[in-house]
Amino acid sequence: MNKEIAIELKNIVKQFGDATAVGGIDLTINKGELVTFLGPSGCGKTTTLRLVAGLELPTSGAIFIDGKDVSQLSASDRNVGMVFQSYALFPHMTVLDNVIYGPVTRGENKKQATERAHEVLSLIGLDGLSARYPSELSGGQQQRVAVARAIVQQPDVLMFDEPLSNVDAKLRRKVRNEIRELQQKFGITAVYVTHDQEEALAVSDKVVVMKDGQIEQVGTPEELYAQPNSRFVANFIGDANLIDGKIQQNKFIAGDWRVDIEGDESINASISIRPELIKVTPNETDLVGRVMSATYLGSKMEYEVKTNFGELLVSTPANDERFSVNSDINLLIRQQDIIRVS
Ligand code: ATP
Numbered sequence: 422m423n424k425e426i427a428i429e430l431k432n433i434v435k436q437f438g439d440a441t442a443v444g445g446i447d448l449t450i451n452k453g454e455l456v457t458f459l460g461p462s463g464c465g466k467t468t469t470l471r472l473v474a475g476l477e478l479p480t481s482g483a484i485f486i487d488g489k490d491v492s493q494l495s496a497s498d499r500n501v502g503m504v505f506q507s508y509a510l511f512p513h514m515t516v517l518d519n520v521i522y523g524p525v526t527r528g529e530n531k532k533q534a535t536e537r538a539h540e541v542l543s544l545i546g547l548d549g550l551s552a553r554y555p556s557e558l559s560g561g562q563q564q565r566v567a568v569a570r571a572i573v574q575q576p577d578v579l580m581f582d583e584p585l586s587n588v589d590a591k592l593r594r595k596v597r598n599e600i601r602e603l604q605q606k607f608g609i610t611a612v613y614v615t616h617d618q619e620e621a622l623a624v625s626d627k628v629v630v631m632k633d634g635q636i637e638q639v640g641t642p643e644e645l646y647a648q649p650n651s652r653f654v655a656n657f658i659g660d661a662n663l664i665d666g667k668i669q670q671n672k673f674i675a676g677d678w679r680v681d682i683e684g685d686e687s688i689n690a691s692i693s694i695r696p697e698l699i700k701v702t703p704n705e706t707d708l709v710g711r712v713m714s715a716t717y718l719g720s721k722m723e724y725e726v727k728t729n730f731g732e733l734l735v736s737t738p739a740n741d742e743r744f745s746v747n748s749d750i751n752l753l754i755r756q757q758d759i760i761r762v763s
Pocket of ligand 1: 440441442460461462463464465466467468469616
């Protein structure tokens, strides 16, 4: 089934003077999808979001929303909603007045806007608070009001700019799940910016990993975790062991360790392996390491293990057998858990 395209970016470039914030990106976002831009500070994710919103105009390239070229339209001429990290609620207005402000200023009948506002507020369990002022709400509640206010405007696209930055750490998981639930319930196309990889994995249909104004990889959370196509993505999404070695006759070789891999070319190569996929076994293996540190992290143990080709991070469930510092352990890495990275 062909999915309907909601947003298309075609070779988008954004320069600020000599500095290139976004260096030519192509991307398609389907209707009803939540797509997250993820990357380190300065990689261009906020600029990309602002370009889609119309808060910045591209230096070159084109942006289409619902098939219409909006490249040169300002934010007020695009039907987009924004949820900011600062909530940006009007402090002197009640929750209800905040929520109906947009539709009413756009000329919608107040009664009709109020009905829709109550509907959205009750869906997110905030209808009982509609007469309160923002100062009488928790951070998480204020952000939910900001989301309700954006949804009531029935935008073609809803933008989230680091929406959880100001929400109390303990509430973040709850609010992010609520945002995801609302976005799915209303079938809204959403663009979301965060630098928190766990948050990106949790809320997204697709994640766009950015680096230096370019897209490194686009994929579902699972694809990015299981099949990162570069060292950068492997490292940025979760923890990864990056091992440099060489490939010879269908073997990857690092130090004394060798493992089957596709490819009989004789070249230097790198692989990535997740810490939880390295097994500690009582049987003898050709990969022996010495435990340099053992850290208890609640649900798991993390070990730094020194091998003859470098240090590996190994994690095991906390209930499994424990290994003490300076002990030698046998490690097993399965061929199917190895990812070749560039
Ligand atoms: P952060 O997580 O720190 O917000 P980001 O990935 O969102 O980072 P952007 O804000 O998009 O990054 O910035 C990308 C690059 O463009 C940075 O080098 C930044 O300094 C530069 N930049 C962004 N906005 C402007 C501006 N208005 N004028 C000049 N340079 C800018």
